[in-house]
Amino acid sequence: MKVIKIDKNQWSQGLEQLRNAFRLFGPVGNGKASSIQELAPGQAPDLTFANTRLSPKNLVFPQSEVMLNYSLDPDDPERNILKEAPKDYAPRAVIGMRPCDAKALSLVKMNFDTDQYQDPYWLNLYNATTFVGLACDAPASTCFCTTAGCGPYHEEGLDVLLVSQKDGYLAKPLTDKGDQLLKAAGWSQAADADKVIADAKAAAEARIVSKVESDSLRAADTMALYGAPFWEDISFACLNCGTCTFSCPTCWCFDIQDEAYRKKGVRIRNWDSCMFPIFTVHTTGHNPRDTKLQRVRQRFMHKLKYFVDKYDQGIMCVGCGRCVRQCPVNIDIRRVSAMMNSMASAAQCAVGGK
Amino acid sequence: MSTYTEKIREISQRLLKECKVEMVIGFRQGTLPMMNEPCIVRKPEEVERLVWDSNCGINLANYLTNRKEKIGVVAKGCDSRNIVTHILENKIKREQLVIIGVPCQGMIDKRKIAAGVQGEILSVAEADGEVTVQTAAGAQTFKKAEVLQQNCSVCTHRNPVIHDEMVAEPVAEQTGVDPYADVAAIEAMSAEERWKFFEELLAPCIRCYACRNACPLCYCPTCFVDESKPQWVGKGQDPIDVRTFHFLRAYHCAGRCTDCGACERACPVGINMRLLTKKLNKDCLALYGWEAGLAEDKRPALDTYKANDPENFIH
Numbered sequence: 084m085k086v087i088k089i090d091k092n093q094w095s096q097g098l099e100q101l102r103n104a105f106r107l108f109g110p111v112g113n114g115k116a117s118s119i120q121e122l123a124p125g126q127a128p129d130l131t132f133a134n135t136r137l138s139p140k141n142l143v144f145p146q147s148e149v150m151l152n153y154s155l156d157p158d159d160p161e162r163n164i165l166k167e168a169p170k171d172y173a174p175r176a177v178i179g180m181r182p183c184d185a186k187a188l189s190l191v192k193m194n195f196d197t198d199q200y201q202d203p204y205w206l207n208l209y210n211a212t213t214f215v216g217l218a219c220d221a222p223a224s225t226c227f228c229t230t231a232g233c234g235p236y237h238e239e240g241l242d243v244l245l246v247s248q249k250d251g252y253l254a255k256p257l258t259d260k261g262d263q264l265l266k267a268a269g270w271s272q273a274a275d276a277d278k279v280i281a282d283a284k285a286a287a288e289a290r291i292v293s294k295v296e297s298d299s300l301r302a303a304d305t306m307a308l309y310g311a312p313f314w315e316d317i318s319f320a321c322l323n324c325g326t327c328t329f330s331c332p333t334c335w336c337f338d339i340q341d342e343a344y345r346k347k348g349v350r351i352r353n354w355d356s357c358m359f360p361i362f363t364v365h366t367t368g369h370n371p372r373d374t375k376l377q378r379v380r381q382r383f384m385h386k387l388k389y390f391v392d393k394y395d396q397g398i399m400c401v402g403c404g405r406c407v408r409q410c411p412v413n414i415d416i417r418r419v420s421a422m423m424n425s426m427a428s429a430a431q432c433a434v435g436g437k
Numbered sequence: 438m439s440t441y442t443e444k445i446r447e448i449s450q451r452l453l454k455e456c457k458v459e460m461v462i463g464f465r466q467g468t469l470p471m472m473n474e475p476c477i478v479r480k481p482e483e484v485e486r487l488v489w490d491s492n493c494g495i496n497l498a499n500y501l502t503n504r505k506e507k508i509g510v511v512a513k514g515c516d517s518r519n520i521v522t523h524i525l526e527n528k529i530k531r532e533q534l535v536i537i538g539v540p541c542q543g544m545i546d547k548r549k550i551a552a553g554v555q556g557e558i559l560s561v562a563e564a565d566g567e568v569t570v571q572t573a574a575g576a577q578t579f580k581k582a583e584v585l586q587q588n589c590s591v592c593t594h595r596n597p598v599i600h601d602e603m604v605a606e607p608v609a610e611q612t613g614v615d616p617y618a619d620v621a622a623i624e625a626m627s628a629e630e631r632w633k634f635f636e637e638l639l640a641p642c643i644r645c646y647a648c649r650n651a652c653p654l655c656y657c658p659t660c661f662v663d664e665s666k667p668q669w670v671g672k673g674q675d676p677i678d679v680r681t682f683h684f685l686r687a688y689h690c691a692g693r694c695t696d697c698g699a700c701e702r703a704c705p706v707g708i709n710m711r712l713l714t715k716k717l718n719k720d721c722l723a724l725y726g727w728e729a730g731l732a733e734d735k736r737p738a739l740d741t742y743k744a745n746d747p748e749n750f751i752h
Contacts, residue, residue, distance in 0.1 A: 115552065115707060133557065136706065137643070146643065147673035223557050225469070319500070320475040324647035326705045342671050353673050356645070361663045411647050411703035412495055413472040 084256040087265050088274035091251045095127055097268035098178070104267045105176040105213065108142060110135055119177060128179045130247070133223050134403060138187065138332030139180050143208040146329075146354045150204060150339075156346040165350065170204075172211045176264055179217040183226075183401040185240030186233045187332030188214070190401070193394055194335050204352075213264045215254075216241040220287050223404060227293040227417060231402030235291065236284035246280055253280060295417050296424040297398050301391050303427030308388055309380065313422050318379035320412040325356035327382070327406035327414070333399050336362070357381050383419050441489040441539060444604035445511055448537050452509045452602075453481040458535050461509035462500050463487040470561040470570075471547040475500055487511070489604075491563055494544035494586060496699040498522075498653040501529045508534055513541035515588075515697035517597035518730025519653040522693055525737060528656060538600025540608040543581070543589035544698070548707060550584050553577070588698035588711060591616040598731055616696070617719045619712060635680065641706040642679050644672075648710050649686055651703035654693045661685060687713035692721045692738040695730050724750075 089097065101107060102124065109128025111120045116136040122128060151165040192209070195202040219226075219235035228234050238244055242261030246253040253276050256262040265271070300308075328334040338355035341348055355362055358379075363372040372378050390399035400416065407415050449461040464473040465486045473492045478484055489511070497510055498519035512520060520536060523529045550570055551558060560571040568579045582590070591614045596607040623631060646662075649655045662670045662682050670685075671678040687710070694714040701711045721727045724747050727738035 115548075147675070224559060316476070319477050320495075322499075322647060322650035322703065324650040324703065325643075325645035326647050326703075329643050329645050330705060338672065340672050342673070351673050359646075359663070361659070361665075408469065409705040411651055411705070413467040413469060413474040415468040418468060 085273040086276045087254040087270050088272045089252045089270045097270050101268045105174045109178040130179045149349045149351050151350040153348045172207045176213040178215045182216050182237040183228045183403040184332045186401045189240040190333050191335050213242045213260050215243040218246045225404030225407045227295045228402035229291045230294045231400050232397035233401045235287035296421045299424050299427035314380045318376045321379050323358045328356040330405040441604050445487050446484040448602045449484045450481045458509040459506040463511040464493045470558050491545040494702045496697045502656045511537045513539045514594045515695045518695040521730040536600045538597030538603045541595045543585040546586040586698045588696045620716050620719050647703040648700035651699040654690050690714050691717040693729050
């Protein structure tokens with residue numbers, strides 16, 4: 084599949100043409116922050132943003148999603164029967180998400196799409212969506228994607244990668260889905276731009292100054308990390324709010340609730356957070372993760388150790404930096420990972436030195 | 438303010454060395470501009486971690502709830518008022534605490550600064566009432582008074598109301614400020630306008646509960662929004678449930694809130710939910726002459742009954 088050149092004057096025209104085949108989503112700014120929203124007719128995505136305040140995971144995993152409907156009406160012969168809620172799974176395209184957030188989708192997919200279980204809600208939305216990424220030429224000082232198995236031009240999870248140029252965009256189709264989107268938009272001017280993209284990629288990667296240290300975590304002893312002395316220091320400031328988990332593109336936990344009003348009810352699923360005490364409360368009232376320290380440890384151990392061990396695909400973090408920027412008390416995953424990593428590497432040295 | 442830092446370290450070291458306290462709760466330097474992190478120091482040699490500047494807006498009274506140790510705690514004016522409230526509500530005992538009082542000159546609003554510059558903020562430094570912000574484009578200087586958190590700009594209790602140590606002489610309290618001008622503007626709206634205002638105010642809420650959890654008043658073992666037997670509030674993003682959370686939380690803070698601003702500061706989506714608690718602060722002052730956390734020997738307004746309490750607001 085060839086790289087396509089999109090001139091500025093073809094851009095908005097192509098977007099409008101896409102509307103015949105897709106519902107369009109993209110970043111929209113309000114002067115203070117930007118978020119991925121459905122684009123109204125004539126509305127272009129704002130591709131000047133650094134990154135959206137919240138990750139675009141709600142595109143495939145809404146914060147609150149109705150799964151099933153039911154009737155509680157005694158006169159309704161179908162009362163108490165759970166029925167699939169009607170959904171719109173018509174083709175959608177998101178224009179201009181960041182490569183880190185696309186990589187996050189591929190990590191989350193490991194959880195929602197397994198040999199044994201397939202989550203229909205997540206997968207239906209995922210399959211209905213074409214993901215058009217925007218390569219990142221001006222990363223923030225809190226971006227550490229290149230050490231988190233990702234990068235400003237990373238392609239994993241995307242169908243098309245857009246690269247910003249002076250006079251328009253270069254579009255690199257990465258999947259059949261992406262190829263079809265470009266055709267549907269009428270963008271077809273092939274360009275010999277592999278070198279241009281490779282150079283821009285190298286330049287963008289060089290602009291990532293922040294790092295996460297995680298190279299020793301895979302080999303580390305799980306119980307040694309679990310019992311490490313630093314968890315009180317790490318967790319002390321934590322408020323146990325859900326900011327980190329809700330803004331994180333790779334956090335996937337949810338809670339299922341029934342909500343009934345008069346004669347109707349719905350079964351919905353809502354984002355949940357391992358930071359919340361009720362996340363783990365049993366019906367007996369017992370809470371196996373009853374303290375802040377246990378909850379904070381769980382979040383970091385899951386992202387930086389349990390996930391690493393279970394999937395052998397690196398850490399459960401793409402380096403988007405949202406939790407770093409938004410934590411109200413400045414708990415910084417880069418600092419935590421460095422502490423875990425240096426403990427792990429010290430332990431390895433001790434074993435090797437015997 | 439670096440003299441504050443030195444003094445905090447000096448006092449903390451002495452308290453730890455003399456075993457007056459088991460730990461000191463203060464702030465350490467954050468990893469981002471305009472962010473410091475609450476921390477514990479347990480050893481005299483660790484006091485070098487402690488810092489003080491205009492980015493210590495988190496209310497440290499929040500970290501005292503139900504603790505059993507003997508604690509040194511760094512406290513600016515609002516923190517000290519919440520410590521008084523904590524003592525009155527039996528969440529900590531006065532004799533457990535050595536309060537290291539900080540005369541406060543206000544905390545910086547990082548969102549105000551971000552809105553005033555182009556591009557990402559790389560570093561922020563303050564000196565002589567000015568704040569200098571470095572971005573890729575260069576340096577920009579603000580008067581500190583112009584970039585204060587809104588609650589700090591109308592604060593009239595900058596000096597700690599109780600303390601065992603002081604890091605400096607008290608600062609002059611602000612006079613002639615109207616803390617409730619923003620609330621009065623909302624009161625002046627028609628019911629429809631007001632409803633629309635609240636709808637828009639709370640629309641970005643993601644129910645992360647950072648506001649609740651940053652608040653020293655919110656220490657219930659199980660918050661009403663988390664109860665399941667019975668369940669009082671839906672847990673989804675239905676606007677009715679979102680508003681129920683914010684309105685009820687505000688009422689739970691009536692007569693207790695010190696307008697420390699921790700809730701607004703903590704909010705990841707920039708909601709000023711202080712407008713709700715401030716309305717109740719305003720009413721408590723007007724009806725009962727009550728401001729929270731000013732005296733250890735007075736019961737809070739909604740904690741007591743007097744025969745001549747006003748009741749004309751009861752319908």
